[in-house]
Amino acid sequence: xxxxxxxxxxAVATDIAVFTLRRGALHVLLIERGGExxxxxxxxxxxxxQPEEDLDACARRELQEETxxxxxxxxxxxxxxxxxxxxxxxxxxxxxxALMPSxxxxxxxxxxxxxxxxxxxxxxxxLAFDHEEILRQALANLGARARGVTLLFAxxxxxxxxxxxxxxxxxxxxxxxxKRNFRKMVLGLGCVRETDDFAHGSHRPARLYxxxx
Amino acid sequence: xxxxxxxxxxAVATDIAVFTLRRGALHVLLIERGGExxxxxxxxxxxxxQPEEDLDACARRELQEETxxxxxxxxxxxxxxxxxxxxxxxxxxxxxxALMPSxxxxxxxxxxxxxxxxxxxxxxxxLAFDHEEILRQALANLGARARGVTLLFAxxxxxxxxxxxxxxxxxxxxxxxxKRNFRKMVLGLGCVRETDDFAHGSHRPARLYxxxx
DNA sequence: GAACTTAGTGTCGTCAATACACGAACATGG
DNA sequence: CCATGTTCGTGTATTGACGACACTAAGTTC
Numbered sequence: 001x002x003x004x005x006x007x008x009x010x011a012v013a014t015d016i017a018v019f020t021l022r023r024g025a026l027h028v029l030l031i032e033r034g035g036e037x038x039x040x041x042x043x044x045x046x047x048x049x050q051p052e053e054d055l056d057a058c059a060r061r062e063l064q065e066e067t068x069x070x071x072x073x074x075x076x077x078x079x080x081x082x083x084x085x086x087x088x089x090x091x092x093x094x095x096x097x098a099l100m101p102s103x104x105x106x107x108x109x110x111x112x113x114x115x116x117x118x119x120x121x122x123x124x125x126x127l128a129f130d131h132e133e134i135l136r137q138a139l140a141n142l143g144a145r146a147r148g149v150t151l152l153f154a155x156x157x158x159x160x161x162x163x164x165x166x167x168x169x170x171x172x173x174x175x176x177x178x179k180r181n182f183r184k185m186v187l188g189l190g191c192v193r194e195t196d197d198f199a200h201g202s203h204r205p206a207r208l209y210x211x212x213x
Numbered sequence: 214x215x216x217x218x219x220x221x222x223x224a225v226a227t228d229i230a231v232f233t234l235r236r237g238a239l240h241v242l243l244i245e246r247g248g249e250x251x252x253x254x255x256x257x258x259x260x261x262x263q264p265e266e267d268l269d270a271c272a273r274r275e276l277q278e279e280t281x282x283x284x285x286x287x288x289x290x291x292x293x294x295x296x297x298x299x300x301x302x303x304x305x306x307x308x309x310x311a312l313m314p315s316x317x318x319x320x321x322x323x324x325x326x327x328x329x330x331x332x333x334x335x336x337x338x339x340l341a342f343d344h345e346e347i348l349r350q351a352l353a354n355l356g357a358r359a360r361g362v363t364l365l366f367a368x369x370x371x372x373x374x375x376x377x378x379x380x381x382x383x384x385x386x387x388x389x390x391x392k393r394n395f396r397k398m399v400l401g402l403g404c405v406r407e408t409d410d411f412a413h414g415s416h417r418p419a420r421l422y423x424x425x426x
Numbered sequence: 427g428a429a430c431t432t433a434g435t436g437t438c439g440t441c442a443a444t445a446c447a448c449g450a451a452c453a454t455g456g
Numbered sequence: 457c458c459a460t461g462t463t464c465g466t467g468t469a470t471t472g473a474c475g476a477c478a479c480t481a482a483g484t485t486c
Contacts, residue, residue: 005302007261009222012305048220051303055294076292079307081268089218090264092225094292163433180435181475188473203431204482376464393466394444401442416463417451 010081010090014059015046015131016074017138018067018098019172020118021155026171027118028135030127031066037087038128044135045116046093059096067116071098073154077141078134085130093129097138099154146172150191153211161199161206162186223294223303227272228259228344229287230351231280231311232385233331234368239384240331241348243340244279250300251341257348258329259306272309280329284311286367290354291347298343306342310351312367359385363404366424374412374419375399 018029030042045066049058059074080093119125121139126132145151152168153160166182186192193212198205231242243255258279262271272287293306332338334352339345358364365381366373379395399405406425411418 005224005261005304007224008264009224010262010264011218011220011222012225048218049223049294049305051221051223052296054296055292055305079268079289079292081262083265083267091218092262092268161433178475178477179433180477183434185474200483203484204433206433374464391445392464393446396465398443413452416453416461417465419464 008090010092011048011086012055012092012094013046013048014055014062014094014096015044015080015134016059016063016096016098017044017135018063018071018100019138019142019155020100020102021168021171022102022118022120024167024171026121028121028124029067029116030119030125031116033128041128042119042125043128044131049094055094059094059098063098069100071100071154073097073099073151075141075145078137080130080134082130093134095134095138097142099142099151101155101157143173149186149189150211159195159197159208159210161208162192163206165192165209221303223305224261224299225268225305225307226259226261227268227275227307227309228257228293228347229272229276229309229311230257230348231276231284231313232351232355232368233313233315234381234384235315235331235333237380237384239334241334241337242280242329243332243338244329246341254341255332255338256341257344262307268307272307272311276311282313284313284367286310286312286364288354288358291350293343293347295343306347308347308351310355312355312364314368314370356386362399362402363424372408372410372421372423374421375405376419378405378422 020027020029029045031045033039033041033043045062047058047062047065049055050061053061055076056074059076060070063074064070075097076094077097078095080095083090085091085093124132124135127135142151146169149165149169152165152172155168155172156164162183165186166177166179169182170176191212192209195208195210197208199208233240233242242258244258246252246254246256258275260271260275260278262268263274266274268289269287272289273283276287277283288310289307290310291308293308296303298304298306337345337348340348355364359382362378362382365378365385368381368385369377375396378399379390379392382395383389404425405422408421408423410421412421
């Protein structure tokens with residue numbers, strides 16, 4: 001066995017708050033725990049870091065394992081390290097937030113998760129561990145970063161209308177935006193490029209945009 | 214022994230980039246390592262998390278032990294978790310940045326540190342581990358947060374002149390500010406309160422300000 | 427083809443940020 | 457003590473950004 005430092009080693013896990021939009025409302029993905037502690041309770045997906053991966057890779061792997069999806073956006077936003085946040089032993093949680101377009105949801109259970117399910121923000125069950133606090137901070141962080149707009153692309157399909165983008169903006173920040181000003185801002189930022197195609201289906205078709213190079 | 218999760222446990226440490234201003238230039242505190250690995254190399258202060266403390270407390274304690282000072286500002290900004298960043302075993306580093314007024318420096322060595330010393334940014338020795346990368350990110354993060362101005366109070370004595378504040382702003386962000394506009398901005402933010410005292414010593418005395426309630 | 431619904435646009439007023447120059451107050455040195 | 461030098465401290469005019477606001481355009485649906 002290799003040398004190890006003479007200090008106690010805590011367990012280290014990542015927890016991921018995965019957000020998506022469904023019918024215009026922000027939802028978060030929760031799993032029902034399949035083991036102790038908190039058997040049967042809802043929790044954020046996540047798991048322990050493996051020896052050969054860094055924390056980003058751990059979060060990406062756990063997300064893949066527990067939801068079957070890969071997210072372009074996977075952002076670390078805080079650590080949670082209270083000594084007793086897990087009743088069994090010390091676990092330091094490295095918290096990430098992830099975004100995905102609602103199309104790509106393939107919610108599946110796994111060994112650690114009896115089931116996985118989307119919950120609307122604002123109608124959440126009680127959560128295991130300190131996950132309510134983690135989720136609170138994830139939402140605050142997401143809201144702050146959403147002002148840059150580019151983050152929101154990860155909540156939308158590859159091509160989207162400006163109305164969709166605005167709806168995402170409003171759902172995430174909680175603030176209403178004025179249509180003309182919002183469009184001016186987005187186009188002014190230069191972060192979208194217009195395509196020649198239009199979204200049909202309801203009333204007047206809307207031009208489709210995509211993320212700029 | 215209590216139950217432990219059946220996953221390998223990495224070592225977890227905090228590393229702290231402590232900044233101060235000396236003669237108008239931003240400096241960072243480095244220690245000369247007193248043990249292997251990287252014996253004799255310069256490194257950021259830091260150390261392993263103890264069972265009964267959370268990460269913030271760990272950073273605060275290490276800062277106290279290795280520099281003898283307590284900082285009001287101690288901010289987590291990133292994790293560093295490449296599996297091989299420490300040659301002996303896996304160590305996940307939780308990186309903090311701290312600020313302190315140049316008055317309060319009591320640089321002392323310790324068991325882990327042969328000596329501690331302030332280095333000007335821009336004239337740094339080679340650093341141990343991945344500490345050069347950590348420091349780079351700390352500087353970028355500090356620069357971004359300094360625009361809020363309130364963070365800068367931690368670099369100054371309790372009462373300071375607006376010229377001092379502006380010098381701190383310029384040293385940290387690297388950008389020059391226009392005197393009248395800078396004062397307008399600071400006073401407009403309402404984050405400082407003027408006192409009835411003045412700083413004497415050179416030429417015309419400058420009014421002293423303090424952090425607003 | 428009439429009615430409905432969403433898409434898309436331009437202007438004006440207000441406010442914030444920028445650039446810019448000089449008199450005031452004190453220290454220093456002759 | 458007076459002249460000089462240095463930093464402190466202020467106001468205005470211009471410009472660009474942001475917010476409010478109402479109507480026409482284009483398809484869909486009935």
